[in-house]
Amino acid sequence: MKSSYFDGSIWSYIGLQLVNIIIAIVTLGLGTPWILVRTYRWESEHTVINGQRFRFNGDSVSLFGHWVIWWILTLITFGLYGIIVRVKLISWRVENTEMLGNYDY
Template sequence: MCIKYKWEVKNTIIEGRRLKFVGSGSSLFLHYIKWWILTIITFGIYGFWLKIKMLQWKTENTVFED
């Protein structure tokens, strides 16, 4: 997934500035474990927020390349 995100972000230009993805697979893996545990504890209710959390993680790891 990180390779896909890096490609998407690398090929995105906003107002003439190129973006850069700085996330790592290990960071994403640790978040997946945390989200999986929360989903089990809440009997699947937390699963409704997984897409939002994934987008937040992707956004937090995207910066402008200077």
């Protein structure tokens, strides 16, 4: 069995989050899909499981389309759809993540 580890540094994470905060402030929160994609990409690129590195391929524009629909449904259902949004977001993230390298186990 090969090793599993996370190789992201605290400094690169702080840099990522500082830019994310600026995006959130400048866009008044409408940039949340861009923030999520940047964060998912950083996490995936620094994750190795059983010797295999990951890559996140999702794009912000695609997520933004989902995001608008999810917010509308959440408003229409007086917040109830918000419970489902978390699961939808996890599903979208997994669908847009791939394992790199050879797959010999």
